[in-house]
Amino acid sequence: MIGFTHYLILSTVLFGIGMYGVISKRNAVAVLMSVEIMLNAVNINFIAISKFIRSETGIGQLFAIFVIVVAAAEVAVGLALIIAIYRQKKSVNLNDFNLLKW
Amino acid sequence: MNLNDAVFILLALITIGSALGVVASKNIIHSALLLVLTFLGVAGLYFQMNAGFIGLVQILVYGGAISVLIIFAIMLVMDVEPEKTNLPTPSLGRRMWGVYLVVLLIIALGASIWYTRWPLAMSAAGADEMTVLANLMLGKYVVAFEVAAILLLVAVVGAIILAKGADDK
Known part of the structure; x- marks a missing residue:
C-alpha cells in the first residue's frame, strides 16, 4: 500500500538526482535545470504533508504555490544572468566564470 | 496492489x-x-x-x-x-564526490523517513481546495501574497534589464 513515506522517499531520490546535477555539471543552464528538479522535490513534500499529516487545511498547498513563484523568479533572473555573462565571455562553462574568485 | x-x-x-x-x-x-x-x-x-x-x-x-x-x-x-x-x-x-554525497543523503534521509512515526491524519479533507486556498491567500497570508507579487515584478524587470545589457549611450 502506497502511503506517505513512499512520497517522501520519492522526493528524496529526486532531490538527490538534482543535487548530483548541481555538483557534476559544467553548463550553467544544466545547473539551473537541476535546481528546478530539487525545487520540484521539495514541492512534492509540501503537497504530501498537506494531504497526509494533521495540519491546517491547505497550508502545504499554499507553501507550494509560494515555492513555485520564487522558482519562476529565480529561473528568469538566472537565465538573464547567464545570457549577460555569455555576452561578455562567449561561454556558459561554469569553470570560466571565475571573475569574482581570488 | x-x-x-x-x-x-x-x-x-x-x-x-x-x-x-x-x-x-x-x-x-x-x-x-x-x-x-x-x-x-x-x-x-x-x-x-x-x-x-x-x-x-x-x-x-x-x-x-x-x-x-x-x-x-x-x-x-x-x-x-x-x-x-x-x-x-x-x-x-x-x-565521485557528488555520487558519494547523494548516496549518503538518500540513505540517511530515507532511513529516517522510513523509521519515523508520523502523526497521520485519518480522514482526508474533502473541502473545496480552491476556496480554502483563496481564503488563506487573501486572509491570513495576504502580506506574503503581496510580497510574492512584488518579488515577481522586480524579478521580471531585473531579468529584462540584465538580458538587454547596459545602454551604449
Missing part, C-alpha cells in the same frame, strides 16, 4: 527516469525536453494526491513557461555542436 499504487509506481518511474535522463544526457536539448517530462510526472503526482489546482499550476508554470524560457536561453547561448553541450565535469574526483 490496487490501481492507486500502480499509478503511483508508474508516475514515480517516469519522474525518476526522466530526471536521471536530464542529468545523464550529453545533449542539452534532450535534457530540456526530459525536464518537461519530469515536470509533467510531478504534476501527475499532484493530481494523484488530490491537489488538482497545484497540478494545473505546475503544468502551466513549469511545463509551459519555465521550459520555454530554458529552451530559449539554450538557443541563445549554444555555440558548439549539440552533442557536446552538456558534458559532466572532467574531473573524476568531483563526480
Whole structure:
C-alpha cells in the first residue's frame, strides 16, 4: 500500500538526482535545470504533508504555490544572468566564470 | 496492489527516469525536453494526491513557461555542436564526490523517513481546495501574497534589464 513515506522517499531520490546535477555539471543552464528538479522535490513534500499529516487545511498547498513563484523568479533572473555573462565571455562553462574568485 | 499504487509506481518511474535522463544526457536539448517530462510526472503526482489546482499550476508554470524560457536561453547561448553541450565535469574526483554525497543523503534521509512515526491524519479533507486556498491567500497570508507579487515584478524587470545589457549611450 502506497502511503506517505513512499512520497517522501520519492522526493528524496529526486532531490538527490538534482543535487548530483548541481555538483557534476559544467553548463550553467544544466545547473539551473537541476535546481528546478530539487525545487520540484521539495514541492512534492509540501503537497504530501498537506494531504497526509494533521495540519491546517491547505497550508502545504499554499507553501507550494509560494515555492513555485520564487522558482519562476529565480529561473528568469538566472537565465538573464547567464545570457549577460555569455555576452561578455562567449561561454556558459561554469569553470570560466571565475571573475569574482581570488 | 490496487490501481492507486500502480499509478503511483508508474508516475514515480517516469519522474525518476526522466530526471536521471536530464542529468545523464550529453545533449542539452534532450535534457530540456526530459525536464518537461519530469515536470509533467510531478504534476501527475499532484493530481494523484488530490491537489488538482497545484497540478494545473505546475503544468502551466513549469511545463509551459519555465521550459520555454530554458529552451530559449539554450538557443541563445549554444555555440558548439549539440552533442557536446552538456558534458559532466572532467574531473573524476568531483563526480565521485557528488555520487558519494547523494548516496549518503538518500540513505540517511530515507532511513529516517522510513523509521519515523508520523502523526497521520485519518480522514482526508474533502473541502473545496480552491476556496480554502483563496481564503488563506487573501486572509491570513495576504502580506506574503503581496510580497510574492512584488518579488515577481522586480524579478521580471531585473531579468529584462540584465538580458538587454547596459545602454551604449
